[in-house]
Amino acid sequence: GEDVEQSLFLSVREGDSSVINCTYTDSSSTYLYWYKQEPGAGLQLLTYIFSNMDMKQDQRLTVLLNKKDKHLSLRIADTQTGDSAIYFCAESNPLTGGFKTIFGAGTRLFVKA
Amino acid sequence: DGGITQSPKYLFRKEGQNVTLSCEQNLNHDAMYWYRQDPGQGLRLIYYSQIVNDFQKGDIAEGYSVSREKKESFPLTVTSAQKNPTAFYLCASSLTLAGNTEAFFGQGTRLTVV
Numbered sequence: 001g002e003d004v005e006q007s008l009f010l011s012v013r014e015g016d017s018s019v020i021n022c023t024y025t026d027s028s029s030t031y032l033y034w035y036k037q038e039p040g041a042g043l044q045l046l047t048y049i050f051s052n053m054d055m056k057q058d059q060r061l062t063v064l065l066n067k068k069d070k071h072l073s074l075r076i077a078d079t080q081t082g083d084s085a086i087y088f089c090a091e092s093n094p095l096t097g098g099f100k101t102i103f104g105a106g107t108r109l110f111v112k113a
Numbered sequence: 114d115g116g117i118t119q120s121p122k123y124l125f126r127k128e129g130q131n132v133t134l135s136c137e138q139n140l141n142h143d144a145m146y147w148y149r150q151d152p153g154q155g156l157r158l159i160y161y162s163q164i165v166n167d168f169q170k171g172d173i174a175e176g177y178s179v180s181r182e183k184k185e186s187f188p189l190t191v192t193s194a195q196k197n198p199t200a201f202y203l204c205a206s207s208l209t210l211a212g213n214t215e216a217f218f219g220q221g222t223r224l225t226v227v
Contacts, residue, residue, distance in 0.1 A: 040221070042219050043203065043205075106155065
């Protein structure tokens, strides 16, 4: 079945770049998302990318998509302590109406001052 | 302010009891969802609703029930049949069920069985 995998932890120093990786199995995925979850809170959509795009940049965030390898990454430039959170990768296929959005387990990002 | 509100933030349940988690949105969204989050796991879909008076089971619906009598409200009942209910529950809504619409999440309810 469909699956989304991420590493569980990432630790970086303040000011460095963070790269969070994700792999997915559904080759028909059309939309891929990155969500951020702060402690004790809900998820907030950071960015999303269509599968016909290779890259999307939004201020400090860069999303790279390798559709052949089914690999998605999120790069955060100049990482700040406020970026410490759990980052979820998710994919969905509009053919199934979107309700089958599949989430990864989340990568917990630690930013050291 | 528009948004999606879950209550309560923390909930304690005795074994054998049913409890209901509230989810209200004023975003005029048609679609609403309930997810369960366990440590080290992604979000798993419990139930979803595309429109008032309609809802469908997600991947882990056993032991849960929902209703959608109003567009704004999508309460989740955790029944005594749910064997391991301790988890963080997240409600979400989106304009439609289409894959390109952003889902807005509530702040979550942490349910603990005592």
